[in-house]
Amino acid sequence: MRLPRLPPLALYVHIPWCLRKCPYCDFNSHEKRGELPEGEYVDAVVADLEASLPKVWGRRLHTIFIGGGTPSLFAPEAIERLLTGIRTRIPVDPEAEITMEANPGTFEAARFRGYRDAGVTRLSVGVQSFSDARLAAIGRVHGADEARRALEAALAIFPTVNADLMYALPGQSLGEAVADVRTAIAIGAPHVSAYHLTLEPDTHFHRYPPALPGEDTAADMQQAIEEALAASGHEHYETSAFARAGHRARHNLNYWTFGDYLGLGAGAHGKLSFQDRITREMRIRKPAGYLRAALAGAAIDEAHAVDEAELPFEFMLNALRPIEGFPVALFAERTGLPITAIAAELDRLEAAGLLARDHQHIRPTQKGQRFLNDLLEPFLPGHAVARPARTISISPRDTARPT
16 A cells, blocks of 8 residues: 555543543543542643654644543543643644533533633534423433523634533433434534444443334434424534534544544544554553553554455545545545445445445445444445444544544
């Protein structure tokens, strides 16, 4: 393989603490116990960045995403110091989208204003539902009123805001699912991420499954949610993402076009391209271990070059999530492989009605969008049985965190 040019570069910073571990959450998150080591953690992330600079010399950050956990547990002063530390070590585009996740359970208007003053341009609010009963059923620490007030305050302070919602929750009816979306629309959220609740391995809900709506009901919820958002002017531009004009998540679009991202923080994943190879990295997961190692310039726990045989699957796992698909030329540009390397797979998927294409563009059909695993399976090395498709290692989160 030989890349004709390097893709855009983004930065993901993981803050791993939260108030309470949700029963559906399989992220690297840890319940807050006592005071958080905010200053030490920022120092560790900045040291981690410094140690990574030789791999990204001459490159510029186009987006930054601060995710978790619950990053809004950190004071605005800590976030400002973090962003200042980043800007003084690597060029950041003057128009960079800088997103931060916030939990309504940590909501204070003054705190939100502090994040905006620190340089955050986009807030992603983990609403999940506007029903007290449904929020209690999924173990959230906030209530419906907090969710409304947090979203309203975010919209008054930030240029653009995402509302994270989940559907197919324990005990949820079709009407309740649609009501959640209509509430987000009425409040004015220009971007909505709507995720189907899934029971991920190694979670409380996987060990003790709650009673969830059936598949047909969940499918009806998905269709009704898509229709409600379309009627309000939110374009369905990715499997779980809807945005009004000018409010697409640029950071996530970088993931979905197989762009590069440097991942800093406990358990963060990264993908970096070089002219002759594409590499993946993972940081040490445990916060205490990460702190020690990052301050010593040795935060990486795993790193490897992606095997050439895996590149078609890795690319398609991302690029087939956007509704509009991708330009044909992007495959060679981002993988270093010719499009003819996957000609047989494309022919088969087109014949099955899962894919549509011409000489310039490839996109999933509506059937392909509904059966994403079937769409991706032919690209697996050896055409093994596909695992669940997870470009976004996230269920209820507005950022793509590849596993």
